[in-house]
Amino acid sequence: MSSSLPDNPYILYSDGKGNIFEDTSLYAVGRSGWDALPVPAEDWIALPSGGSLYELPGRRGIGIDVETGQMRLCEKGWAVAAFIPPAYTGLYLAAYETLPDAPTLPLFCYTAVGWLEGQFYTPVVRIEQDIRQEAAGYDNDLIHQGVGAALQAFPHNRLVKHLAEKCCLTYHCPAARNFFIGRWECPVPSSPACNANCIGCISFQPEEENIVSTQDRLDFRPTKEEIVEFTVPHLQTAPFPIVSFGQGCEGEPLLMWETIRNAIVEIRKHTPNGSININTNGSRPAAVKALCEAGLNSIRVSTNSARKHVYEPYYRPNNYVFEDILESLRIVRSYGGWASINYFVFPGMTDSVEEYEALRKLIIDTGLSMIQWRNFNIDPDWYLGKIGIHDTGEALGIKQLMSLIREEFPNLKFGYFNPPAERISGSYEEDFAHS
Numbered sequence: 001m002s003s004s005l006p007d008n009p010y011i012l013y014s015d016g017k018g019n020i021f022e023d024t025s026l027y028a029v030g031r032s033g034w035d036a037l038p039v040p041a042e043d044w045i046a047l048p049s050g051g052s053l054y055e056l057p058g059r060r061g062i063g064i065d066v067e068t069g070q071m072r073l074c075e076k077g078w079a080v081a082a083f084i085p086p087a088y089t090g091l092y093l094a095a096y097e098t099l100p101d102a103p104t105l106p107l108f109c110y111t112a113v114g115w116l117e118g119q120f121y122t123p124v125v126r127i128e129q130d131i132r133q134e135a136a137g138y139d140n141d142l143i144h145q146g147v148g149a150a151l152q153a154f155p156h157n158r159l160v161k162h163l164a165e166k167c168c169l170t171y172h173c174p175a176a177r178n179f180f181i182g183r184w185e186c187p188v189p190s191s192p193a194c195n196a197n198c199i200g201c202i203s204f205q206p207e208e209e210n211i212v213s214t215q216d217r218l219d220f221r222p223t224k225e226e227i228v229e230f231t232v233p234h235l236q237t238a239p240f241p242i243v244s245f246g247q248g249c250e251g252e253p254l255l256m257w258e259t260i261r262n263a264i265v266e267i268r269k270h271t272p273n274g275s276i277n278i279n280t281n282g283s284r285p286a287a288v289k290a291l292c293e294a295g296l297n298s299i300r301v302s303t304n305s306a307r308k309h310v311y312e313p314y315y316r317p318n319n320y321v322f323e324d325i326l327e328s329l330r331i332v333r334s335y336g337g338w339a340s341i342n343y344f345v346f347p348g349m350t351d352s353v354e355e356y357e358a359l360r361k362l363i364i365d366t367g368l369s370m371i372q373w374r375n376f377n378i379d380p381d382w383y384l385g386k387i388g389i390h391d392t393g394e395a396l397g398i399k400q401l402m403s404l405i406r407e408e409f410p411n412l413k414f415g416y417f418n419p420p421a422e423r424i425s426g427s428y429e430e431d432f433a434h435s
């Protein structure tokens with residue numbers, strides 16, 4: 001529900017034992033870069049279904065005193081943030097002061113949140129109508145039936161076993177669960193190695209770091225046969241089918257390009273259906289070209305920024321540079337394919353004036369098809385500290401940034417998920433609210 005709220009939501013705090021309370025002496029505010037600031041009333045919406053709340057140990061929430069109008073800390077407990085569900089993009093981070101010795105926060109997004117009249121509110125926008133990862137859409141009985149059937153149908157397939165036991169039943173990966181329900185986007189991890197060293201890598205964190213990766217990285221190289229065996233039936237039978245290489249439980253799929261190329265060639269011998277996509281760091285344009293030759297339909301290149309000097313300190317690339325990821329996007333467009341960026345949104349950084357100018361240039365230079373406005377799953381202080389950003393500069397506001405980009409590039413699509421072939425080739429909005 002979006003509305004100009006009758007009043008500003010109140011700040012939340014936790015007792016450190018998982019119990020959360022509102023403090024009606026303080027209004028909740030948001031964070032952009034290193035700054036705490038008021039959130040416009042029209043930006044608060046009720047916390048969408050599937051959202052959850054986090055208590056932030058070693059951190060005191062910042063709010064506006066209801067009486068004095070001054071900003072001050074909430075000393076009653078730890079700060080609280082919202083983890084917002086897929087399809088929504090956060091406009092402001094949670095605002096807090098980090099106390100000395102506070103632990104680094106795990107790899108989730110920390111969006112502002114408040115409480116008013118019996119409801120949690122958070123400043124986010126729904127950026128995608130596609131319902132493929134709506135929490136309410138998952139039926140556990142159907143998922144378990146699907147897992148059982150797939151393991152029976154493909155008894156010797158290590159990848160199906162990995163997707164079943166690890167991705168679906170352990171990590172509860174939305175894409176893996178959709179595969180076992182026989183619908184939409186099917187994940188195909190393939191690479192145990194990576195040629196980048198992202199600070200916030202979700203599949204590998206160095207021993208010396210005091211946070212853990214949210215998934216373990218794949219520990220084998222699947223064969224072409226293992227990939228083709230379950231992806232062809234998925235493309236032939238699933239509604240709005242997509243096969244997506246490059247998942248959170250692996251390294252960089254382009255390091256496995258020969259196997260992926262051979263799999264695409266084999267898949268297309270059996271079916272023309274659906275879209276074959278790769279989620280990647282875009283590091284190897286020549287490999288991307290070979291995949292396009294084989295029949296790749298779309299690419300999604302992940303990035304924390306359209307600026308080289310912000311990208312490289314985060315990705316810490318081995319043997320590639322920022323310009324390579326731009327070239328990979330261009331190549332897919334030159335083959336008529338769909339090119340998206342998986343844009344890690346960080347209020348204060350993503351909407352800085354400098355980033356806006358760089359993003360405009362990236363869109364023009366690459367002929368980009370789509371921006372997937374993803375929430376950056378990382379401890380904000382840790383991230384800015386690690387990439388050496390002490391001043392994020394003037395910020396436009398995420399909403400303002402989105403409307404400026406939409407106005408200048410009317411054909412550029414906004415979303416959160418890789419589009420199915422039906423979307424790529426035709427009617428984009430109306431058909432797929434219920435894809």
Ligand code: SF4
Binds near residue numbers: 194198201
């Ligand atoms: S590109 Fe992906 S797998 Fe590689 S380090 Fe970055 S997040 Fe991890």
